[in-house]
Amino acid sequence: MPYVNIKITNEDVTPEKKALLIKGATQLLVDILGKNPATTVVVIDEVDTDNWGIGGETVTVRRKQGK
Amino acid sequence: MPYVNIKITNEDVTPEKKALLIKGATQLLVDILGKNPATTVVVIDEVDTDNWGIGGETVTVRRKQGK
Amino acid sequence: MPYVNIKITNEDVTPEKKALLIKGATQLLVDILGKNPATTVVVIDEVDTDNWGIGGETVTVRRKQGK
Amino acid sequence: MPYVNIKITNEDVTPEKKALLIKGATQLLVDILGKNPATTVVVIDEVDTDNWGIGGETVTVRRKQGK
């Protein structure tokens, strides 16, 4: 029954990697809390680097600076 | 003043259906809690089937299996 | 499989009203989009009036002003 | 360490304006709560006007009515 939301920047995240994130997050809830995987929902949001900020600047700017 | 967020997979959800979801969710808050519809916000997020997981696998995979 | 999040202020919302919100939101997704209620999740967040702002002021302040 | 999520309709929001939102929201947390900007995350979600409702109708409909 848990709900997990993973927000990441949209930088080359393949469907295979997203499937692994979903599998891993679901298994984590099973292993630690004994939750039922059948009703565990995982939603991945991929966010444009213009729309993600850290340290007061966008990831777009940070990537150009090699951060 | 309530805020409602509806997350669904992006599988053929027409503008008409989204308008009905918004109308219905707003009316629900009016009917049950007496909220003011003028400041009731509803946001619908349509999520790619690669990005939605249930039962540890993506909806993309489940759809292929006829689930 | 949908996920619905309803955020409201924590002003006398009884368990009975919360049960009606959950029932109504789930039914909405069934009626409009044909979703499976068994995997439709609804989460209600009740927010302190000090922590909810509209029009640039807290709901606590607005309630004192009779708004 | 704070996390700020800003949801707006996707109506001509330039990268420059998004950078200003991120800078301003981060500074707000620094000024009011003394938070460390280096670990302050801001995520902007731009939502289609078909998917945003207020007053029980979509923003798409409201824009056509000149609201």
Add this chain to the structure above:
Amino acid sequence: MPYVNIKITNEDVTPEKKALLIKGATQLLVDILGKNPATTVVVIDEVDTDNWGIGGETVTVRRKQGK
């Protein structure tokens, strides 16, 4: 830089288990996407069983039915 939000019902989740969820979710982002753990944020929301619905009814009701 990722942000992970885990929503679960507030049923006997110890600080130790929450620490394990945080450790595991962070490691998942490191392992699958090579993210920097130092800026990976995990927030756990514990939700009252009256406020969580699945199948159109609250978890409080379901627990009484032995579900």
Add this chain to the structure above:
Amino acid sequence: MPYVNIKITNEDVTPEKKALLIKGATQLLVDILGKNPATTVVVIDEVDTDNWGIGGETVTVRRKQGK
């Protein structure tokens, strides 16, 4: 019409500071995007330090280490 959600740890955040966060976030949307403050919603979530993780550990643990 924007919706802003601010998540912070629940460490001595007074009602006065929360009012300033709400005022400042609303003003930011007015200044940068010309949004209408009357329908701008700000919700602050205060999260227990046991439930907030960064760098793979809880803020509770980090505070004990003087971080």
